[in-house]
Amino acid sequence: MLDDTDRRLLRLLQSDPTRGVPDLAEAVSSTPAKVSRRLERLRNDGILKGSRAVIDWRALGYSIAVSLRITLDKTVPRAFDDFIAAARDVAEVIEIQTFLGRVDVRLSLIAKDLADYQRLYRDNILTLPHIADIEALMTVATVKSDESLPL
Known part of the structure; x- marks a missing residue:
């Protein structure tokens, strides 16, 4: 091709x-x-999707990155749809991924500092619908972050 x-x-x-x-x-x-x-x-052909600006969120004052692994209450028929719709509205959530397995959704979010993360977690994350379990993993270091393909 x-x-x-x-x-x-x-x-x-x-x-x-x-x-x-x-x-x-x-x-x-x-x-x-x-x-x-x-x-x-x-x-x-859909191979080249375009170009984009990559903004360093640290340069804008964000110093905390957290990955939240979330298990949803699967007894609720629209749990995924409701949760994802609400999570999209949280400005600090920079990535949403869904999975098959024990963990249903992973949210990547950023915060300015620990106090900001605590506020964000309490006010915006814990109020998201249909959460059965949540695990927070704070990023210590990013060892590799590269979207380049081996061409």
């Missing part, structure tokens, strides 16, 4: 999504018109 030029373009964009088409064309020994067509095809 992908040829070597496609892979090279994707690697270049992973390392620097702000690179312009002329720069990409030069890097892959092609013309800007051909690179534009390739990028459009990669977008149309």
